[in-house]
Amino acid sequence: MFAPYARTEVWATTAVGAGAAALTALYAGPLWTVLPIAAAAALLSFYRDPHRTPPARGDVLIAPADGRIVEVTQIPPTDSSPAMLSITIFLSVTNVHLNRSPCAGRVRAVDYRPGRFLNALDPASNRENESNRITFEPNAPLPGPVSIRQIAGLLARRIVCAVRPGDSVALGQRVGMIKLGSRTELCAVDDGGWVVEVKIGDTVRGAETIMLSRKAG
Structure with missing residues (x-):
């Protein structure tokens, strides 16, 4: 398929x-x-769309893409945003290039940002490359907002976003594609209640691998 x-x-x-x-x-x-x-x-x-089965849990955020974890970062708060947890996935040309919703909920915003087309292996590509951020308001009990950022690369020069603000999404639903790989970033509010379930170097599967889970109690 x-x-x-x-x-x-x-x-x-x-x-x-x-x-x-x-x-x-x-x-x-x-x-x-x-x-x-x-x-x-x-x-x-490059354009395959394998079947995936999301975990039957409502207290987790799942991988928005296939690939390898290259960054796990705590982003300090600013005047305009709270502290965030950021996990970045590198997608090679051999990975599935679809992006999926990390949670069930509603699309709050879609923000496109023009930029460069640095090699996705370059850490600067996270900051400087063309990107598209999809922000979700997740269903309870997950705190929001949650977002994914589709990041272009040297070869991956076409970002496809298939959702609009106001759309409802299911856990693991297809929300877009980065043609020929690059990076996808998952961000969640760092409220102290998350357990990071992955580490740098881990291989993840979109719609299946648990990236973050809520602490018990």
Whole structure:
């Protein structure tokens, strides 16, 4: 199954792959068709949409993307925002590129910010690259707001946001895509009630891995 936000790329890749395979068979022989077919299959894998089953819990925030944890940060409060917990996921070109809601609730705001296209391996990409923040008002008992930030990269230059303010979302629901990888950041208010369930270097699965959970009691 392919992501609904990549229909154009899927059709184009399939058509080009089929045409290249036909020409290869005609001029080089059927055995050589494995090359364009394999190349097309590799490109199509970038847009896959595997089934995921979110945890049956209402006291957690789950991974908004597949990938590897590269930052776990406490952000101090400012005049305009409270202290926050920030967890950043690096998405390689081989990861699933969909973004999912970390909680059930309602979309409070969507904020696009233009920026650079630094390599996603560069920590500065978190601050300087083009990004899109989706802020959620989570269902009780979770405190809000909660947000995810889709961050572009050197190759990932197209951010797709599939929700608007006021939309209701389910836990693990598809909310967008970063085409060809990059980074996704999860932020929650640091009220002292969260347990961080992941660490730098961990591999996470979107819609399934628990990132933060509420302390008992």
